[in-house]
Amino acid sequence: xxxxxxxxxxxxxxxxxxxxxxxxxxxxxxxxxxxxxxxxxxxxxxxxxxxxxxxxxxxxxxxxxxxxxxxxxxxxxxxxxxxxxxxxxxxxxxxxxxxxxxxxxxxxxxxxxxxxxxxxxxxxxxxxxxxxxxxxxxxxxxxxxxxxxxxxxxxxxxxxxxxxxxxxxxxxxxxxxxxxxxxxxxxxxxxxxxxxxxxxxxxxxxxxxxxxxxxxxxxxxxxxxxxxxxxxxxxxxxxxxxxxxxxxxxxxxxxxxxxxxxxxxxxxxxxxxxxxxxxxxxxxxxxxxxxxxxxxxxxxxxxxxxxxxxxxxxxxxxxxxxxxxxxxxxxxxxxxxxxxxxxxxxxxxxxxxxxxxxxxxxxxxxxxxxxxxxxxxxxxxxxxxxxxxxxxxxxxxxxxxxxxxxxxxxxxxxxxxxxxxxxxxxxxxxxxxxxxxx
Numbered sequence: 001x002x003x004x005x006x007x008x009x010x011x012x013x014x015x016x017x018x019x020x021x022x023x024x025x026x027x028x029x030x031x032x033x034x035x036x037x038x039x040x041x042x043x044x045x046x047x048x049x050x051x052x053x054x055x056x057x058x059x060x061x062x063x064x065x066x067x068x069x070x071x072x073x074x075x076x077x078x079x080x081x082x083x084x085x086x087x088x089x090x091x092x093x094x095x096x097x098x099x100x101x102x103x104x105x106x107x108x109x110x111x112x113x114x115x116x117x118x119x120x121x122x123x124x125x126x127x128x129x130x131x132x133x134x135x136x137x138x139x140x141x142x143x144x145x146x147x148x149x150x151x152x153x154x155x156x157x158x159x160x161x162x163x164x165x166x167x168x169x170x171x172x173x174x175x176x177x178x179x180x181x182x183x184x185x186x187x188x189x190x191x192x193x194x195x196x197x198x199x200x201x202x203x204x205x206x207x208x209x210x211x212x213x214x215x216x217x218x219x220x221x222x223x224x225x226x227x228x229x230x231x232x233x234x235x236x237x238x239x240x241x242x243x244x245x246x247x248x249x250x251x252x253x254x255x256x257x258x259x260x261x262x263x264x265x266x267x268x269x270x271x272x273x274x275x276x277x278x279x280x281x282x283x284x285x286x287x288x289x290x291x292x293x294x295x296x297x298x299x300x301x302x303x304x305x306x307x308x309x310x311x312x313x314x315x316x317x318x319x320x321x322x323x324x325x326x327x328x329x330x331x332x333x334x335x336x337x338x339x340x341x342x343x344x345x346x347x348x349x350x351x352x353x354x355x356x357x358x359x360x361x362x363x364x365x366x367x368x369x370x371x372x373x374x375x376x377x378x379x380x381x382x383x384x385x386x387x388x389x390x391x392x393x394x395x396x397x398x399x400x401x402x403x404x405x406x407x408x409x410x411x412x413x414x415x416x417x418x419x420x421x422x423x424x425x426x427x428x429x430x431x432x433x434x435x436x437x438x
Contacts, residue, residue: 003362004389006030008216011205013037013187013229015179016048017161017378018367019221020168024081025382027175035178035213037205039186043179044165046306048223049344051162052244053282054272055375056262058091058156060114062106065399069377071119076379077159081171085164089273090261091156092137094127096326097147099267103422107266111151123155139260143327148265158262158272161375168378183209190218190229190364199359219385220357221367224302224343230357230366234299236403237353237368240289240346241302241428243312245320245336246280253331254279267422268323269316280338281331285312285319288421289372290341292428302343303428312339313431341428346371347403354384355395355402362393366402 004010010031012019015038026034044051057077059070077086095107114120127133130145136152173179186208195201204214220229224239249257254274264270269285290313291300303309312320317336324332347353347369357364365385374381388395395401 004216007033009033009035009214010217010219011035011037011213011215012219012221013205014221014223015040015043015045015169015181015185016221016223017050017165017375018223018370018381019219020165020172021378021380021382022219022221022367022385023172023177023382024168024175025386027172027177029386032176034176035180035215036172037185037187037207037213038179038181039208041182043169043181044162047225047302047343048165049342049370050165050375050378052342053160053162053246053275053278053280054158055161056091056156056264056270057086057159057376058093058153058262059120060110060117060153060156062109062113064113066373067113067117069380071117073377073380074155079379081167082159082164082379085160085167086157087159087273088154088157089259090123090152090154092127092133092150092152092261092263093266094133094148094150094264095266096268099147099265100422103266107150114151114153114155120153120155123153125152125154127151137260137263139257140263140327143325143329145326148326150266152261154261156262159375159378160275161378164378180207180213183207184211187222187229190220192360195359195361198361201361202363217363217365219365219367223368223370224345226345226366226368227299227301230364232357233353233366233368234297236347238291238300238346239302239343240291240300240372240425241309241341241343242284242287242289242372243316243339243341244282244284245312245317245339246282247324247331247334248337249274249279249281249331251279254281257281257328263327265323265326268319268326271323271327283320283323283336285316285323286422287316287319288423288425289346290426290428290431306340308432309341309343310339311341311433312336313426315431344372344374345369351399353402354388354397354400356388356393358402358404 128149134141191204192200227234350371353369
């Protein structure tokens, strides 16, 4: 373990999924002087990608490393703090008849991953055509399901993400973790002192209120805004967004769809069973995402206000309407409510970055790069920080180490090689509704 005691002060910057999970795991490991600083006035923070109705929890990946990691996470989802928010409804994973070759090839690799893994294999059923699909998911019998084929994996499901964050906040608080929210938790910068030949050492963070919080260790889990606090990451981690929207259902409509699996057409998008409290049916269209690149610096950061992201681009709405036509045509023309762009921290290869910031004397750890597949790891993500502390000065997992080489290309083609993304990344300014303030 690095030279830190369980009584030394630890400051976590960010109260989203990575920050909360870290607070919980540090407290479980015996650290009893942990403070979380969050700029929002609430947990879950409104800017957090995890402040949402639901997120997919599926174990199959093309990469066995993340498959095995998710198997571990699903086991943790079934423990006391997390179990009320995990719903193992299954995952219907398909392509439509119009899907491009890239989507079909990706589906086949995911299906092979599920069929070959001993934990998932008994739960996987191959499905080809409407009759086979509706035999297992009868709620889709009114849809065309034109050309659909794929598989159903009952091992997977989803989690109610906002409620899970609230539960961990409550548990961490009960364990003695302190939370400072709003102006007192809005960190404007990290304070460094000269650390000699090794570089600099972080000794505190300064909030917008002017208060300085000193600590022995700082964990920066600031989501899509991470490059504001660690500018060296700006060339390696990009703020990127995908859109979401919802259809309001009646009580009877929501009841009829209760228990259906997460339904994913790889070329169109996906949706979940309705939320039992709000009766909202959430949709996420498929695509390569949106960046918000500053023309001067070339850095992509989230827009200044949440209101600026309160819309769904027209092309994404078209995909949602097509997905509804294929699956639930009776809702195809319903208004889409609560649309938004959900901003995350993205790396070019979708690997997380969980490591010490170089030349800070092991005083700053960064947790970033969730890349749209981080929330399923919520119950175990914080253990990666305690594992790193135990490991010493170097991150033992090579793919999660700090990357020194800058990224190739501009934000416009960022992450284009990631197989599960289709289309081209677009600039936020190019899809924002006319007349909206930039």
